[in-house]
Amino acid sequence: MEADIDHVLITEEQLGAKVRELGARLTEDYDGKVPILIGALNGATLFMSDLVRACRILLSIDFIAVSSYGSGTRSSGVVRILKDLDRNIEGRHVLIVEDIVDTGLTLSYLIESLSARQPASIKICALLDKAERRVANVPLDYTGFQIPDEFVVGYGLDYDDLYRNLPYIGVLKPELYRG
Numbered sequence: 001m002e003a004d005i006d007h008v009l010i011t012e013e014q015l016g017a018k019v020r021e022l023g024a025r026l027t028e029d030y031d032g033k034v035p036i037l038i039g040a041l042n043g044a045t046l047f048m049s050d051l052v053r054a055c056r057i058l059l060s061i062d063f064i065a066v067s068s069y070g071s072g073t074r075s076s077g078v079v080r081i082l083k084d085l086d087r088n089i090e091g092r093h094v095l096i097v098e099d100i101v102d103t104g105l106t107l108s109y110l111i112e113s114l115s116a117r118q119p120a121s122i123k124i125c126a127l128l129d130k131a132e133r134r135v136a137n138v139p140l141d142y143t144g145f146q147i148p149d150e151f152v153v154g155y156g157l158d159y160d161d162l163y164r165n166l167p168y169i170g171v172l173k174p175e176l177y178r179g
């Protein structure tokens, strides 16, 4: 697996420090609000599981799955809910937890769909921000790292559903991209 990585972009230590920092901010901002953190499956699972342990407040968690790229590396702009929330978010403080915001199309769809359910508030926490590729204007309230326009894997992010278990964020060797 690691022989497929061209270079490491964000190390395990850098990820750990950033997650602790975000957790401390959320602990302060959401104290007493009992937020519901909504992880976008499958990419956000690793970030989510570390992030909630860095939040020292009462909170709940839920997950939603929306269609993304299939096995390609570019957004299609066509978004569907594949697995909906288990909980009612009406009146709740919602924090969407995303692995990466690229074009922003997935997130803007998610915000629109969740806003219609009348939460008390809705904010976004994204580990990675590929700002130069943004198409939809989405407000990122909490961001981990700005990254260049390179396709990255690891710490939950996949290529063709592989490499999610890498403990760091890396860039794949270009010759590995199929199609």
Ligand code: IMP
Pocket: 040, 043, 068, 069, 075, 098, 099, 100, 101, 102, 103, 104, 105, 106, 107, 150, 151, 152, 153, 157, 158, 159
């Ligand atoms: P967007 O709709 O273009 O913002 O795409 C968001 C989704 O595409 C993310 O939640 C990821 O699942 C996926 N994605 C975007 N860029 C990358 C990448 O560099 N590596 C892996 N997945 C990515």
Ligand code: MG
Pocket: 040, 041, 042, 043, 044, 068, 098, 099, 100
């Ligand atoms: Mg995702």
